[in-house]
Amino acid sequence: MPSGTADEDEPLSAYKARLHNQNTTKPLIEQVSNQWKEKDSDTEKVPYYAEDDTRELGFCDLEDDGSCPNVSRDIVSSRRFRRMFAVTLLAALLLYYAWKHLVAPPLEEDWAYKEGFVAQENGTYGIAKGGRDIDPDLVRLQDLDKRLLPGGEADVEGKRRLVFVGDVHGCKEELVKLLKEVEFDENSDHLVLVGDVISKGPDNVGVLDELIRLNASSVRGNHEDRILQVARSAHNTLSSTSSKGHAKDLALLKQLKPRHIEYLRSMPLMLHIPSLPQAAKPTHKKDSPISEHILVVHAGVVPGVPFSKQDPYYIMNMRSINRRTHVPSALHASSKNEKPWFDVWGWYNDRIFRKQSLKHFNHALQPTDYEAEEDNRAWTSLWKNFWGERHARPKPQVVIYGHDSKTGLQIHRWSKGLDSACVGGGKLTALVLNAKGKWETKSVGCKNYRG
Template sequence: MEKQEAEDDLRRSRSERHRLHITPAHPPGPLIDRVTNGWRGDVKTAANPPTGDDYEPGICDFEDEGSCPNVSRDLVRSRRFRRMMALVLLLLLVAYYAWQAYLRPRLQQEWNFKEGFLPGRVNGTYGIARAGDFDGTTIRDIHPDLLPGGVADHQGKRRLVFIGDIHGCRKELLHLLHSIDFDPTTDHLIATGDVISKGPNSPGVLDELIKVGAESVRGNHEDRLVEAAKTLLSTDLQAPSAATTSKGYAKDAALLKELKPRHMRYLHDMPLMLRIPALPLAKKRKGKHHIAEDIIVVHAGLVPHVPLDRQDPYFVMNMRSIDHKTHVPSALHETKTGNSKPWFDVWNWYQDRLDRGRSVGGFHVYSYAEWLEKQIQEDGWFGKLRGSVLSKALRKLNPQVAVYGHDSKMGLQVHRWSKGLDSGCVSGGRLTAMVLDARGETEVVQVGCKNYR
């Protein structure tokens, strides 16, 4: 009975499934067909590119996430990329500012200084430099016994004392010498010229200089007086002619009446330039208050790279500026060309170039050494070899320090390669001394002056 009921239930179940069209969860067939791994249906785009009439393959396919526009969009949205671009922009701005504010002006200044030395420039390095007439000694070397640390000063106790324009201010001169404890037995006094005129006591200043054995280069006032004496002393000073009635001429005539023969001999004996060799005990080191190189004392200035014997005497006693393109000097601070620079700026640039060992091979040929170099060149390999060896030795130029006065408008100017000591004493400024010891150390001492103008 129970068996019969079970068979009836089975038949009813089959009949109901047939009526509802219900199919089994898995159709009949091999089991491998029922596996649903994703890799079996994965189709690679590269291997099987899509096809269609509207499809055009390229790097700017917006449907492709790896295309150029989509990658660029993601890159721009990246915070890291924006920071990097901001840094690059900042570096560009800094580089532009450095070029405009520092590099470009320095390069322009370097060229402005250099172009006057080149042979291609008209009158470059003072192309008209051919010395000139000078009634007196052009170049004098200091006596070896007076050199600090020299043959007569093994212990290095001697000093050199350089003094700016005194202009007849005897009282201030004595005050200054007292301030530096000047001792004629160990100190040597050197004046930068213009020791006379304008002030109250020119004969008294000359007497003091003669008494202490001082030397002085000739300034423009001494030179004018020496030249004036050639005519004034041979005429009646009380009755000047129409050609001798200028204010300067009258002052020269009055001063000549006060001067004695010893004064005139001292003035005429003043050299145009005084040369001092490097101090034996001075060690070379940088600094504007240390001197270990040769010293050239002049009244007004020098044209750099031009040999001393080819310097124009008038400008050595009168120059204040120099044209940086032609190197033609001027007695004025500014000229109409607009190219004027203080002569000591060009001088300092040139000496610094020599000190750093920079080449001057392309500069003008002026010195005897360079002339001799051309004479020793011979044909053949031996002559060329000898010439190249000697060429390096002859082209070795050493920097020099210029000590000068004359330019009271610029005042005290202390640089490494130039020392300007005229500080306008006669006009109520100060009288300046620079004391140099045997080891090259310098000290600047000044005293106040009364205005005598």
């Protein structure tokens, strides 16, 4: 009977005792039974590791499944990796597109605008024609009579309105029709023209008579300026020049009476309207109530340049500004650096309104003439710096203008262009402003007087 086998007649307790005695007398190694020991005995105890298997597998060994090339191959060939790669590539392309077409252009444009405000030799932009052939009777800047201001001391109930009208060009019939359309009240409303009230149209004398009767205000346009230049000339004859335009101006001048000439000479280059006392709080939106100072000019204004240094020729003729030099032009924008003047003006006033940094604008950022006076009156020692100097910061302003019939009606936050080509068969447009700063535009159709 084998030692490890139980006899059928042997009691269970005797079998367990005999088995225990056998196990305790064997070496421990003999009591171990596993696959390694069995394999070792089957191979006649040949060492398990062969000589060739003792070398260590390298990081890039192709025989090792965990090596760099094999792991990389498995990753690249996996569907998940291909999806992640495609998503990453798409995200990179979207970021590049967003940078190139959405982020970079505004940054580049912003920088180009700023370059125009970097201080130059004279502390401002180079004036092209300033000081030459200026009418000695020209009033550069005029304040609106405070009695005409909506919501002012003479209008505590806020019933007065200002009605601004674009280039009339001698179209009296359309002017009368427009005033009726806006329900113009001669007792409480005040009419303001943006210049070029005469020339080209059928009834220049009738327009002037109507404006004089209504005690309307108007800034000087390039056509009024031309008529006054002809009037100053010592050679008011058709033979004095071969210019067709001069001949027309001279013919128009001969129709005018002294009262008309006096009215033309009284037109200022710029009309300043103070902020409305009862105006609602302004916003950045295009249809925001107008609570800022208003400047009425015929053509445009160069931002950052004090009014005393504005060139009268460009105030009456500009249409574009070079954004890198801020030199204006009477021509329309024809390159990427030339912008409609109101674009540059809008960028400038946006920056002021948002209280963005004006650090590098240097001497260009002088307050306007009327702002300087206002600040001096309101200035207290609380707002002085260490050296006792005040921190002058310009305020946003709204410009109302005409002149540019080709561009047409242009309504923006900081500028309102009202020339809608009436004399050429377009429309005559009015902007009506009430004491709360709320405004609306209304237009009437016009006949084509150029045909």
